[in-house]
Amino acid sequence: EIVMTQSPATLSVSPGERATLSCRASQSVSSNLAWYQQKPGQAPRLLIYDASTRATGIPARFSGSGSGTEFTLTISSLQSEDFAVYYCQQYNNWAPRWTFGQGTKVEIK
Amino acid sequence: QVQLVESGGGLVKPGGSLRLSCAASGFTITNYYMSWIRQAPGKGLEWVSSISTSGSAIYYADSVKGRFTISRDNAKNSLFLQMNSLRAEDTAVYFCARGELWFDYWGQGTLITVSS
Numbered sequence: 126e127i128v129m130t131q132s133p134a135t136l137s138v139s140p141g142e143r144a145t146l147s148c149r150a151s152q153s154v155s156s157n158l159a160w161y162q163q164k165p166g167q168a169p170r171l172l173i174y175d176a177s178t179r180a181t182g183i184p185a186r187f188s189g190s191g192s193g194t195e196f197t198l199t200i201s202s203l204q205s206e207d208f209a210v211y212y213c214q215q216y217n218n219w220a221p222r223w224t225f226g227q228g229t230k231v232e233i234k
Numbered sequence: 235q236v237q238l239v240e241s242g243g244g245l246v247k248p249g250g251s252l253r254l255s256c257a258a259s260g261f262t263i264t265n266y267y268m269s270w271i272r273q274a275p276g277k278g279l280e281w282v283s284s285i286s287t288s289g290s291a292i293y294y295a296d297s298v299k300g301r302f303t304i305s306r307d308n309a310k311n312s313l314f315l316q317m318n319s320l321r322a323e324d325t326a327v328y329f330c331a332r333g334e335l336w337f338d339y340w341g342q343g344t345l346i347t348v349s350s
Binding site for chain 1: 269278279280281284293295296329334335336337338340341342343
């Protein structure tokens with residue numbers, strides 16, 4: 126099983142600052158990685174897929190990078206609506222095909 | 235527009251059964267992989283089960299294999315999850331979601347509480 130590890134668990138950032146979130150896979154997943162944002166009481170929202178492609182309607186301040194085992198989600202200038210929990214998720218062709226990281230909470234500093 | 239609406243959640247005793255439904259609109263579920271993903275209270279996301287476009291490929295997490303069954307009704311454009319032999323650790327919000335690799339649309343979720 127591919128284990129996804131996100132760091133840090135909590136990131137304290139001031140509005141307008143940059144946030145950098147990390148996701149590490151226990152073995153290579155190529156570019157088969159997605160990022161989601163989840164706010165309290167809501168379903169997750171797809172932000173990034175294929176490691177670096179923004180989903181429809183996602184602002185340009187969100188960017189993803191990386192391949193293999195190391196991935197990064199960057200929020201260039203945090204807005205008030207960006208304070209949330211972020212999850213990475215890998216997809217592959219062997220079981221289990223989909224696994225999530227444990228999440229990074231981005232909170233107001 | 236694409237919409238997924240789950241139903242069927244509630245309180246059930248350990249060892250009991252429950253059937254979740256997910257009504258899809260704005261697209262045809264046979265054109266997409268469909269999945270169930272759950273989230274225990276205060277915890278992260280856990281993939282549970284998926285069904286392929288043809289229905290010929292079905293996948294389960296080890297934690298639910300042999301107890302849960304995913305299915306769909308093409309005529310009703312709906313996805314289902316039959317959950318048997320429920321355990322306390324199955325307590326979670328269950329989301330249905332669309333997608334084969336990543337999940338681009340999610341329902342609002344339905345809460346399952348397994349408790350005596």
